[in-house]
Amino acid sequence: MKLLLVEDDREGAAYVSRALREAGHAVDHAALGRDGLMLAAGETYDVIVLDRMLPQLDGLAILRTIRASGVLTPVLLLTALGGIDDRVEGLEAGGDDYLVKPFAMAELLARVSALARRPPTQVTQTVLRVADLEMNLLKRTVTRAGQRLELQPREFQLLEYLMRHADRVVTRTMLLENVWDFHFDPKTNIVETHISRLRGKVDRGQPNELIHTVRGAGYCIREPS
Amino acid sequence: MALFAVSVVVLGAVVFLIAHGAVEEQLEARIRSEVSALQSEARLSGLHAVLEEIGERTGGPGQLEYGVENPAGALVAGRLSAPGRKAGWATVPLRMRGGEVEPIRTHIVPLADGYRLLVGDELERVEEVDGAILQAFGSILLITLLLGAIGGYLLSRDLAGRIEAIARTAGAIIEGDLGQRIGHRAQGDDLDRLSATLNLMLDRIATLMDSLRQVSNDVAHDLRTPLTRLRQRLELAQTVEGEAERLGLVRMAIEDSDGLLETFSALLRIAQIEGGARRAGFRPINLKGLVTTVVDAYAPSAEDNGQSLTLAEPGAISLDGDPELLTQMIANLLANALAHAGAGARIAVNLQARPDAVAITVIDDGPGIPAVDRERVFDRFFRLEQSRTSAGNGLGLSLVRAIARLHGGEVLLYDAAPGLKVEILLPAG
Numbered sequence: 001m002k003l004l005l006v007e008d009d010r011e012g013a014a015y016v017s018r019a020l021r022e023a024g025h026a027v028d029h030a031a032l033g034r035d036g037l038m039l040a041a042g043e044t045y046d047v048i049v050l051d052r053m054l055p056q057l058d059g060l061a062i063l064r065t066i067r068a069s070g071v072l073t074p075v076l077l078l079t080a081l082g083g084i085d086d087r088v089e090g091l092e093a094g095g096d097d098y099l100v101k102p103f104a105m106a107e108l109l110a111r112v113s114a115l116a117r118r119p120p121t122q123v124t125q126t127v128l129r130v131a132d133l134e135m136n137l138l139k140r141t142v143t144r145a146g147q148r149l150e151l152q153p154r155e156f157q158l159l160e161y162l163m164r165h166a167d168r169v170v171t172r173t174m175l176l177e178n179v180w181d182f183h184f185d186p187k188t189n190i191v192e193t194h195i196s197r198l199r200g201k202v203d204r205g206q207p208n209e210l211i212h213t214v215r216g217a218g219y220c221i222r223e224p225s
Numbered sequence: 226m227a228l229f230a231v232s233v234v235v236l237g238a239v240v241f242l243i244a245h246g247a248v249e250e251q252l253e254a255r256i257r258s259e260v261s262a263l264q265s266e267a268r269l270s271g272l273h274a275v276l277e278e279i280g281e282r283t284g285g286p287g288q289l290e291y292g293v294e295n296p297a298g299a300l301v302a303g304r305l306s307a308p309g310r311k312a313g314w315a316t317v318p319l320r321m322r323g324g325e326v327e328p329i330r331t332h333i334v335p336l337a338d339g340y341r342l343l344v345g346d347e348l349e350r351v352e353e354v355d356g357a358i359l360q361a362f363g364s365i366l367l368i369t370l371l372l373g374a375i376g377g378y379l380l381s382r383d384l385a386g387r388i389e390a391i392a393r394t395a396g397a398i399i400e401g402d403l404g405q406r407i408g409h410r411a412q413g414d415d416l417d418r419l420s421a422t423l424n425l426m427l428d429r430i431a432t433l434m435d436s437l438r439q440v441s442n443d444v445a446h447d448l449r450t451p452l453t454r455l456r457q458r459l460e461l462a463q464t465v466e467g468e469a470e471r472l473g474l475v476r477m478a479i480e481d482s483d484g485l486l487e488t489f490s491a492l493l494r495i496a497q498i499e500g501g502a503r504r505a506g507f508r509p510i511n512l513k514g515l516v517t518t519v520v521d522a523y524a525p526s527a528e529d530n531g532q533s534l535t536l537a538e539p540g541a542i543s544l545d546g547d548p549e550l551l552t553q554m555i556a557n558l559l560a561n562a563l564a565h566a567g568a569g570a571r572i573a574v575n576l577q578a579r580p581d582a583v584a585i586t587v588i589d590d591g592p593g594i595p596a597v598d599r600e601r602v603f604d605r606f607f608r609l610e611q612s613r614t615s616a617g618n619g620l621g622l623s624l625v626r627a628i629a630r631l632h633g634g635e636v637l638l639y640d641a642a643p644g645l646k647v648e649i650l651l652p653a654g
Contacts, residue, residue, distance in 0.1 A: 185487060
């Protein structure tokens with residue numbers, strides 16, 4: 001993917017750029033808000049990673065400007081401000097996701113790939129498929145190899161989120177935020193226990209496992225290779 | 226002071242003008258009525274009766290002055306004469322019996338056959354009144370200036386003294402002695418009330434400073450241990466031989482720093498909530514739905530611990546609040562119960578609408594909290610002896626209390642015999 005990183009901290013930017021390039025992305029870096037704004041408006045990117053606090057032109061101001069000029073590129077906001085109001089403010093300004101510094105690089109990579117828009121046909125999809133696992137979003141049913149699976153509502157939501165991001169890593173924090181709407185550390189292995197239950201229903205007794213644990217990063221649902 | 230003197234002078238001038246006018250008015254009115262009496266006498270009884278009348282009246286003490294001039298201008302009766310003057314009002318000099326000449330306010334009116342009648346009164350009477358008024362006001366002005374000067378001096382000396390006392394206290398506080406307070410009378414004036422308010426402000430600042438100092442001490446003290454551990458791991462990673470072991474140490478070091486960062490953000494969060502800045506984000510909340518979501522989230526973990534986690538089916542309860550914070554508050558309580566109640570414990574969550582409050586209770590039958598520690602568990606970083614070794618930063622209940630208080634509520638701990646009962650009371654919306 002082609003990414004734009006707008007970040008004034010030289011060392012941090014170098015570190016993030018390197019990690020993104022190692023993950024196979026092409027990265028343009030702008031250290032100043034003004035340059036970031038010009039690049040964001042002029043080039044086509046898959047995802048923009050925008051630091052919220054920049055000298056001269058504030059990150060939120062840039063975000064509002066590019067949104068006002070009709071640029072719909074997904075934006076991941078990075079910030080040292082961890083307050084809840086700050087997050088809401090960032091999302092209201094047109095951000096698509098919000099990551100508080102300091103973050104694990106795996107978290108950033110997972111969120112960047114989660115943000116990249118999939119082909120538009122999938123938006124209207126009513127059935128999600130990964131190998132022989134099938135989720136019908138209208139009937140709210142799930143089958144594996146034609147066998148009906150009985151899922152709790154929360155397990156259904158969890159599986160839906162994983163399947164919508166199939167082949168991509170989703171982190172524990174992304175699941176907490178998107179499935180439970182928990183924007184804090186619940187201090188208990190909520191995600192792990194739910195995933196383990198979901199695995200019990202989806203993968204137990206099957207020749208191939210679909211739900212994988214990605215060490216140090218999160219989880220991923222994908223077709224067996 | 227100068228303003229005061231000027232106003233006395235202005236007042237004096239106004240009184241003088243009014244009094245002067247009134248006295249003159251009175252004098253002229255007396256003359257006018259005498260003139261009209263003599264005029265009608267002349268009409269009814271003839272000139273000779275007027276002449277007779279004047280002859281009788283002239284020269285008596287306190288009497289008016291009179292005069293009648295013949296057509297040639299010669300005086301035929303009385304003493305007052307103004308040859309050549311037109312009829313009307315005039316001030317005419319008259320030589321009195323003592324020899325001195327006095328100005329006489331005179332009314333000159335024509336009588337029949339070219340005769341003229343003059344009636345007047347000494348202007349001295351008006352001047353006497355003027356003099357009296359001027360003298361009185363002069364004395365008043367003098368006394369006023371004198372009293373004003375003395376009073377002002379005394380007042381400003383008192384005021385300056387008291388302001389000096391406030392400045393001295395402020396100076397001592399600037400020097401670092403936050404214990405200083407401004408002395409003042411209980412039932413005093415504006416300055417006393419100001420001093421009392423300033424003292425209250427100083428009390429509040431002192432409380433805040435104390436809590437700030439407490440937090441800094443806590444941070445310095447409680448973060449030293451994990452930082453030391455982190456440093457030791459990194460040091461070890463530098464010297465250790467095996468690659469796998471090195472990576473293990475690095476991973477643990479990252480976990481240590483995550484824990485430290487988590488502690489910092491929890492501290493920040495508590496500070497933010499205690500500052501009350503988030504009250505603006507309040508909105509109506511379905512509390513039943515919120516509690517149900519959290520209990521459902523923790524249920525599988527409780528099950529894995531062999532614990533039972535139940536929620537008594539509550540009625541619909543709504544209140545105004547911050548959904549994210551209330552979620553975190555209940556999550557913290559459940560995480561605490563799961564972590565500390567022990568395997569096999571029963572944890573019951575209750576949601577109740579009472580007449581004046583909404584009560585959320587979490588009851589477990591674990592080891593509970595000794596009575597002596599029940600208040601201290603709310604302190605930042607405080608951890609019970611028995612839980613020192615388990616995960617956690619000792620900030621969970623501080624955060625719970627901060628959130629409850631932000632919503633105007635309170636957190637209460639009871640002995641559930643055995644176990645712990647945590648009750649959160651929130652004012653009903």
